Amino acid sequence: MNRKLDSLDYQMNVIKDFIDEFYNKTVFKNGKTYGMDLSPSFIKALFAFTDPGADYPIGALGDNARVKRSTITDMVDRLERDGVAERVRDGADRRVVRVRLTPRGKKIRQQFSRLRRTEFQGIFSKLKTEETRKLIYHLDQAYRILKKIN
Numbered sequence: 001m002n003r004k005l006d007s008l009d010y011q012m013n014v015i016k017d018f019i020d021e022f023y024n025k026t027v028f029k030n031g032k033t034y035g036m037d038l039s040p041s042f043i044k045a046l047f048a049f050t051d052p053g054a055d056y057p058i059g060a061l062g063d064n065a066r067v068k069r070s071t072i073t074d075m076v077d078r079l080e081r082d083g084v085a086e087r088v089r090d091g092a093d094r095r096v097v098r099v100r101l102t103p104r105g106k107k108i109r110q111q112f113s114r115l116r117r118t119e120f121q122g123i124f125s126k127l128k129t130e131e132t133r134k135l136i137y138h139l140d141q142a143y144r145i146l147k148k149i150n
Contacts, residue, residue, distance in 0.1 A: 023040070025119065025123055041075055041078075042075075042078070042079075043112070044067070044075070045065060045072070045075035045076065045078070045079055045085075046079070046101075046105070046108065046109050047064075047065070047109070048061040048062075048064040048072065048075075049061070049064075049085075049100075049101050049105075049109070050064055052101050052106045052109050052110070053101075053106070054100070055088060055090075055098035055099065055100040056098060056099050056100070057096065057097070057098055057099075058072055058073060058076065058099060061075075061076065061099060076099050079099075079105065080099075083102060083104050083105075084101065084102060084104055084105035084108060085099050085100065085101050085102060085105050086099070086100060086102055087099055088100060
């Protein structure tokens with residue numbers, strides 16, 4: 001195999017370049033962030049609310065975002081500070097705290113989803129159908145490989 005491909009530094013750069021380019025093509029448009037802080041952790045926390053109208057215990061949000069409980073707690077603190085989410089007491093058990101998106105949070109999530117969809121349509125429109133299929137197939141394969149790694 002090619003020595004360059006076997007080099008860890010080269011492999012790390014390929015992954016970094018892919019992530020950077022993917023993020024720029026799907027989140028940013030012309031270097032602008034649509035007036036929102038669209039850091040990866042913000043997006044991950046926002047989409048941990050798989051149903052934007054539901055209330056979630058912190059643990060469920062952590063599972064949805066695939067992060068540790070302490071990490072999701074920090075993420076929720078930030079969403080709450082930004083007025084995007086709020087903590088509420090569970091009606092059945094006041095010791096249980098749940099989290100829900102505020103109207104502002106739902107709006108940002110919806111706007112971002114719409115913009116992201118438009119960006120993906122733009123990307124895929126520049127590719128041939130077979131190129132799109134190959135890209136999705138290989139990304140799915142890469143995802144499956146990464147999931148196997150402990």
